[in-house]
Amino acid sequence: MTGYAELYCQSNFSFLEGASHPQELVQQAAFLQYSAIAITDECSVAGVVRAYRAIKEQQLPIQLIVGSVFTLNNLLRVVLLCPNREGYGELCRIITNARRRASKGEYQLDEWDLRTCRHCIILWLPSGQKQQDDIWATWLKKHAEQRLWIGCQRHLINDEAAYITHLEYLSAHHHIPITACGGVVMHTPDRLPLQHVVSAIKARTTVAKLGNNKLSNHERYLRPLSKLVHLYKAEWLENSIHIASQCRFSLSELQYEYPAELVPNHLTPQQHLRNLVVAGAAHRFPNGVPESIQAIIEKELALIAEQKYEYFFLTIHDIVQFAQAQKILYQGRGSAANSVVCYCLYITSVDPTQINVLFERFISKERNEPPDIDVDFEHERREEVIQYIYRKYGRERTALAATVSSYRFKSAVREVGKALGINETQLDFYIKNVNRRDKGLNWQAQIAELGLDPRSQMGEQFVSLVHMLMGFPRHLSQHVGGFVISAGPLYHLVPIENAAMEARTVIQWDKDDLETLGLLKVDVLALGMLTAIRKTFALLEKHYQRTLTIADITRMGDDPNVYRMIQRADTVGVFQIESRAQMSMLPRLKPACYYDLVIQIAIVRPGPIQGDMVHPFLRRRDKKEPVTYPSNEVKGVLSRTMGVPIFQEQVIQLAMVAAGFSGGEADQLRRAMASWKKDGQLMQFQHKLISGMLERGYEKEYAERIFHQICGFGEYGFPESHSASFAVLAYVSSWLKHYYPEAFYVGLLNSWPMGFYAPAQLIDDAKRHNINVKPVCINHSAYDHTLEFDDNKTAIRLGMRIVKGLSEHSAKQIIEARPITGFTSLTQLKQLKIKHDQLEALASANAFQHIAKNRFQSRWQLMENETELPLFQNMPQPSTFLLSPSQEDNLIEDYASTGLSLTSHPITLLERNNTLPHFTRADQLHTIRHKSVVVVIGVVIGRQAPGTAAGVTFMTLDDGTGNINVVVWKATARAQKKSFLKSKIIKVSGILERGDSGVTHIIAGKLTDLTHLMKHLNTKPRHFH
Amino acid sequence: MRTLWLYLHFPALQLDSIYSGDTSSQPIAIYHPAQSQIVQINKQASTVGIQLGMGLATASSLSSELMVVPYHAETEEKQLYYLANILYKVTSDICIYPPNGLLLRIHNMLELYGGLAPYWQTIRQAIQPALYQYSYATGVSPLSARLLARNQWNCVTDQTTQIKQALNNCHIDSTELEPKIKQKLGRVGIKTLGALLSVSLKDLAKRFDIELVTYLGRVNGELLHHSEFFRPPEHFSQYLELLYEIESTDKLMPPINRILADMSQFLKARDSVTDNIEIILHQRDSLPLTIRIASAQAEYKAHVWTSLVQLKLENTELTAPISGLTINTGKIVSAQPDKTDMFEGTQSSLSPLQLIGLLQAKLGEQALVSPCIADDARPEYASQYGAPLAEASVNATFNRQRPLMLLPQARPLTEKVEVVYGPERIHSGWWDGNPICRDYFIGRNHKGQWLWLYRTTQQHWFVHGLFS
Structure with a gap:
């Protein structure tokens, strides 16, 4: 029996068209004993590496052909197949150009792309219109004579016989041979409903309403040879094998071609690396390198040379050198990072004499994987590093790795439901009420509980389709910081597309794909704590030398x-x-x-x-x-x-x-x-x-x-x-907090947003450590938070950056114009030509408390438009505005303008107003006996659900005297959901539990929302999962 | 004399207007999907602990019998027009403030009624039968009356000092100022309307846009506020939402009679009659079903229409549950003694619609259908019969080989045929429970007839159509 090679097949990386994963397609094709299969997604090779990996891992006896299908201006449809490395390079170039011409997610092919295609095999899929087809046939023949084929698909649709006759006419008349091909979009016929669903999603309508705009039958699947023999002429089936035999290109041919400029001309990579390591070691071990360390260095260098990873380390070394020169704090981490070589190259700061116990494990030859190093940079300055990489290598040679966003439970439920015409409120209901972390009950069972009858036809279909759609790719987006850098233009290696972010380009493969092919990427990540540490170090230098x-x-x-x-x-x-x-x-x-x-x-x-x-x-x-x-x-x-x-x-x-x-x-x-x-x-x-x-x-x-x-x-x-x-970093930040707490808090606050806590909690902690915190003052504050020293005590002065609505630019303008003795009236500030709302923001933050009556008055005064005109300056204006803030008003304005209050606490205020029932303060909890009932009231400053099996959430309350840990079990959370999720001020009645290590928790019983007692309180709890 | 206005605010208009038959002990809540919260509740719902602003899941967990209805602003607006129609009998100047308010200009009515108290009494009595919850207030300007009514002042007075004091106590949040302005006022400590009004307009003008000053001027009555007054419509059209979906036609009569009674009032008030009405049955997940009923003689009396409707409904079969009803009248003419009999002498020419209505009334709905195309791959669903003269929702661009005549029921193939064209494989219909898996062929029998055949997966052959 003759064989067959499938030359036109799309996976689900033809987004919302293909209904099978690339792995499924190659597995099925191998099972059907096809001799080869081409994965030809639309203007993309995003799926081929997965197919390649599946074949490699399962040792499938089938050849993989790389290709892609294109439509030119809605008129011409062709499949390009790669016979060799040059053809592959061409294909990548064509895809890159087509994608770059259009916006994200789209492509625009040009005749020029096809004309300049010299190696790829072209499978033409004629439209059926005689005149058009004749013209295209001539054109294609002119440009691709020896590499042109007509692809004949048989899908048992209406009037197919006439179409086949037309193809035979084209073939005879223009002398273009015909090959059989499938136009496959699914690996088995029972994926047809899913294919209809994704078509409906693409068209933003329901399956029923698609009408005749969807596949009329399931023939576009990988069909068994016995069927193919009945559908196609033997000659056409043989031609498919013939074409496949010409396509010898394999992805394993892709070598990582390193940027050559990293190594000086007269040296080899090993020599250069060794030189750098030796020089670095001399600095790191000023008293001489210990023998044990030297032995490890030799071992590591040998391993690096054996695996040929020199360039990888050199690339990262180059990047961190830049960071060092710019005084950007960084830290390398990952299996290869904690090695002596990396310590000597200044990639990490993990001193091997302290931590030698780890090194043995880190470069694992058995795993045959490229080394894994992430480098964290200060989050505020990471962009400088990224720009350096783009500048040094150029946009042609470097791009970010992709991340494949796929359908998860929520999006699958929503999209499948919409495609099946299920009411959207109903879908929202399912989504909201299914707990994915519930170990006892999987989501299918939970949905049945919520009312969807699993035995009904609709129910069964819904569940099955959602299950299939989960894991399907939706689109490519850019990886956080994974760069691929190559010697020559990147698009010879892999196509590049536009990312959503301006001026960013992304390759079509994700990090798993890169790993499979042995291509290296460098992760350039951001870490807030590095910024905070650097700023603290700067303060230590400035104030403590x-x-x-x-x-x-x-x-x-x-x-x-x-x-x-x-x-x-x-x-x-x-x-x-x-x-x-x-x-x-x-x-x-x-x-x-x-x-x-x-x-x-x-x-x-x-x-x-x-x-x-x-x-x-x-x-x-x-x-x-x-x-x-x-x-x-x-x-x-x-x-x-x-x-x-x-x-x-x-x-x-x-x-x-x-x-x-x-x-x-x-x-x-x-x-x-x-x-x-x-x-x-x-x-x-x-x-x-x-x-x-x-x-x-x-x-x-x-x-x-x-x-x-x-x-x-x-x-x-x-x-x-x-x-x-x-x-x-945990140790270093603890050390700084212990020995230089004031500087440490200021470093943290000046690097916000970062970390687990909001500035309000950091300042609370500082106050609990008996540090004086001074409010924002128009005459004393800088833009950043600073340290102030008065009679041997160090205090923290809040900076203007904490004022909401105040831009850095305006703040710096004010500070520049500030007289040495300070501002004395609001009029002076109004003359500065700074926008009203900026000054008003400062007024509400009470920054003018030393030069104006109260914040309502000062804000009112600053809102005025007229007195800016010189003519009006000296006219006394009797004010009809006589309001002054109450204590509650002050608190609310503090929170609204800065997110914190130094003078009062909501709970203290409410208690003073006698609006609260009896409760126990945080600093009194140590007097309560283990397992007794207790009532606590506090502002919710954080909710953390670490995703444990029991669905527990930790809630942190702050009542002005300390933090309270509250444990909310799932049942409690469910039953009192609204109080639990929405409260800003909450009363918890529960049982106090004290562990033998002294850690106290309140196990929540009844939760009562008391937020209404303090309207407009602007505390936003942070949520973590 | 100063102008005086009265505002009526209906906080639960949609809920109050739902027709619930005798299931008045049911907890009902109206849910606003975009805001994700319950916005209206009835007494029974609040008894079981459901509150405004609650989420759907929480509310449904509090009562298993809770009926949740999605919010529709259009329903409320229609009710306002209904109320305006009723009030139009007793007061002349009415403005509609959708979705749930009515404004009455009353200072020129007071003389007619001999004072504020009797006037107010009349208004109350007029809207009492509808049983809608409402709050009310008077004011010297439309905006002040509206503000006070929405704040549930529930006081009718012409004492301007009282009104001013009530206004002063209103919180800024309850006014209709832009949220940005409210926020700005909050940031300088202005919390009540009184505090705002105590600041000079000049000071305000220096700090805020003209909108604030205009608003205050309008509230105070210093600035004129243009209002558009309600004019009673020419045609009767009323919508009634049903609390429970009705699945059998006999249960439809009570709500229909409700509307017919109102229609009768409407016609009587205008001394008019009509000779055809249209009842629209709103079906869930389907297009609404329209029933046209013509009477041989133009009528206004409810009971005549009732019997006609009843007759018609007996022949009507419902394919989906009904969630609401609308009744529209056709052309209204003044009542005149009828001089001609329809079956005598020259006939008045009927419009196509009228003809259809008549025929349907006499012969039954099924007797009149028009063929139209549907967008479906399954042959038996591709051409359908629809309502008479209805337009197809899809354009027919067919280049498919299809027979001229499709057999209503495919019959098994019993004769020998020569298969010429095919196969055309069709797999479709998995989503609505009517799947087909067939290979279609065109064949010719010994008589020379071209037949449209199909073969099932079990290898059975059927004839589905004939080519001309």
């Missing part, structure tokens, strides 16, 4: 004073360990050294919590449970974390040593864990993992527990290397 770097602080070793502060959970403002969830764990875990911090950061996350690892860890650490290992291999992996898997790497290592996963399989597992939420592929590994462990003699219960932990990890598992880098 002390010059410090991150490395200096880590070199000092573990300071017990700092760790004592951490153990007390006095960590508001500290990187990574300031959230409520973290703060309630600190007194229990009591980190006392650097590695403890590494564990602390990784363990208080949804992954370990959901995987039920936290409690076993604590019990073992507190010696309440013996630490046992079922085997030595497991001990090797888990001994540093008491036998409990906490880090993502540990899970992967377990899969390899305990279940016998190969490096590649472990990779797949890691990827499945990362995309668990999107397409639930994790379950496939259950059998392999458990049986693998059983084979090696582990107990079934242990194996199942490990799998359960892996599922809980899901996409939240935190890599040890990242945790290690974060722990450095």
